[in-house]
Amino acid sequence: MAADDPSAGVKSAGEIVAERLGALAHRVFPAASGVARVTRLTAGATQEIWRFELVQDGAQTPLILRRSPGGRMTAGGGSSIGLDVEAEILKLAAVAGVPVPAVKHVLVPEDNLGLGFIMEFVEGETLGGRIVRDARFAETRPRLARQCGEILARIHAIPPGGAPTLKRSSPAQLVAQWRASYDATDFPRPVFDLAFAWLDRHVPPPAANPRLVHGDFRNGNLMFRPEGVVAVLDWELAHVGDPMEDLGWICVNPWRFGAVDKPVGGFGEREDLYAGYEAAGGAAVDHAHARFWEIYGALRWGVMCAGMTAAFRAADPSVERAVIARRASETEVDLMRMLAS
Amino acid sequence: MQDEPRPDEILGAVAAFLKGPAVRESGPHIAFQLRVCANAIEIAQRGLTLAPAAETAELARLRALLRLDGDLPTLNRELAHRIREGAIDLAWPGLKDHLWATTLAKLAIDQPGYSGYRAALAERAPPPKEA
Numbered sequence: 474m475a476a477d478d479p480s481a482g483v484k485s486a487g488e489i490v491a492e493r494l495g496a497l498a499h500r501v502f503p504a505a506s507g508v509a510r511v512t513r514l515t516a517g518a519t520q521e522i523w524r525f526e527l528v529q530d531g532a533q534t535p536l537i538l539r540r541s542p543g544g545r546m547t548a549g550g551g552s553s554i555g556l557d558v559e560a561e562i563l564k565l566a567a568v569a570g571v572p573v574p575a576v577k578h579v580l581v582p583e584d585n586l587g588l589g590f591i592m593e594f595v596e597g598e599t600l601g602g603r604i605v606r607d608a609r610f611a612e613t614r615p616r617l618a619r620q621c622g623e624i625l626a627r628i629h630a631i632p633p634g635g636a637p638t639l640k641r642s643s644p645a646q647l648v649a650q651w652r653a654s655y656d657a658t659d660f661p662r663p664v665f666d667l668a669f670a671w672l673d674r675h676v677p678p679p680a681a682n683p684r685l686v687h688g689d690f691r692n693g694n695l696m697f698r699p700e701g702v703v704a705v706l707d708w709e710l711a712h713v714g715d716p717m718e719d720l721g722w723i724c725v726n727p728w729r730f731g732a733v734d735k736p737v738g739g740f741g742e743r744e745d746l747y748a749g750y751e752a753a754g755g756a757a758v759d760h761a762h763a764r765f766w767e768i769y770g771a772l773r774w775g776v777m778c779a780g781m782t783a784a785f786r787a788a789d790p791s792v793e794r795a796v797i798a799r800r801a802s803e804t805e806v807d808l809m810r811m812l813a814s
Numbered sequence: 815m816q817d818e819p820r821p822d823e824i825l826g827a828v829a830a831f832l833k834g835p836a837v838r839e840s841g842p843h844i845a846f847q848l849r850v851c852a853n854a855i856e857i858a859q860r861g862l863t864l865a866p867a868a869e870t871a872e873l874a875r876l877r878a879l880l881r882l883d884g885d886l887p888t889l890n891r892e893l894a895h896r897i898r899e900g901a902i903d904l905a906w907p908g909l910k911d912h913l914w915a916t917t918l919a920k921l922a923i924d925q926p927g928y929s930g931y932r933a934a935l936a937e938r939a940p941p942p943k944e945a
């Protein structure tokens with residue numbers, strides 16, 4: 474018995490999670506007297522996120538539980554690496570000096586909460602538009618591109634052997650994978666074909682020294698405070714491959730949140746990103762090589778959006794899904810600006 | 815002839831209601847969803863208004879470009895196929911202009927406020943005439 478299905482009784486999912494977290498607290502945190510304020514923050518197709526307070530010596534420490542939907546004991550599937558693997562990578566990243574929430578406990582079957590882990594709650598801003606526009610980040614913004622470069626260098630210094638189950642892909646394999654996703658939409662987008670043809674002509678050889686790639690390192694998945702980046706989040710697309718992929722992805726236009734003239738996340742310049750990367754031990758950045766990954770990134774986002782139509786027509790007929798599907802065209806204008814200006 | 819007000823006008827009123835009173839009287843989660851709904855309705859509204867002429871022009875360009883007859887899905891598939899096969903590229907007369915016109919027409923419906931679209935319009939605007 475693992476999933477919180479209705480057969481578990483008349484208790485709500487929140488009551489069940491609170492009860493099991495309370496039991497877990499006694500087992501895992503010997504000084505804890507229990508948990509309080511158990512609140513679900515999000516419920517997605519791949520994971521649920523809960524916030525709660527660990528009560529210890531009269532004080533409360535906020536923690537985050539990330540677990541499989543409904544407490545399933547099977548991995549979510551899709552392109553996600555799985556929460557158990559993500560926990561391992563977060564630990565490796567912390568050791569490498571990457572700012573990440575500390576993992577406090579990886580769920581075991583005895584916890585009866587599904588797959589997942591408990592991590593530190595980090596306070597900060599993740600909304601990309603606020604990072605790009607809010608006055609309270611005005612003095613921070615000029616430093617962020619360099620800091621992102623430094624953090625990426627540390628991520629890419631993590632020995633990929635520490636996460637042996639991560640998928641390894643060459644650049645050509647990744648392009649082929651997205652082309653297959655595009656073909657599966659069965660809807661012609663000549664601009665995408667133009668971009669795929671460009672990628673085919675410019676695809677780099679497999680990385681001589683494959684690195685752990687975050688896979689979704691961008692404004693929106695980073696947590697900021699006025700002093701800078703305080704946490705790198707959303708590691709579920711991590712894989713092993715060409716580290717330049719991460720340097721291209723953070724420059725893709727949708728992650729600039731309207732600040733088109735600041736290519737790095739809407740807050741900085743590529744030169745600063747590259748300088749920070751190289752100064753912190755990253756490999757020398759070849760600008761054309763990084764540009765390949767920026768164009769790849771734009772197309773990747775476009776194919777992801779285009780794929781939402783099938784999801785909208787089947788599994789998730791939500792308005793939000795429909796509107797994201799209609800964002801595929803934003804990628805077409807971005808690709809046209811990069812390839813046919 | 816259908817009666818008035820037109821469908822696009824009716825959708826405009828629905829979007830305005832969602833963004834105004836409905837958002838004001840809702841909690842944050844529903845307010846977010848209402849804004850998404852208003853956005854969706856405005857996409858549909860602009861589609862009703864702009865898509866017919868845009869698709870007529872797109873079809874005419876495709877016929878000239880490919881020297882083929884056919885409907886919009888067929889000719890778009892053919893164009894995508896020829897680009898993929900390398901039979902035509904940006905050096906092909908008219909291809910670049912066609913792709914730009916088609917792309918900008920899509921964005922005018924899907925996301926006229928998108929930063930990349932605004933930038934493209936500014937970059938592609940004819941230079942101001944000298945006085």
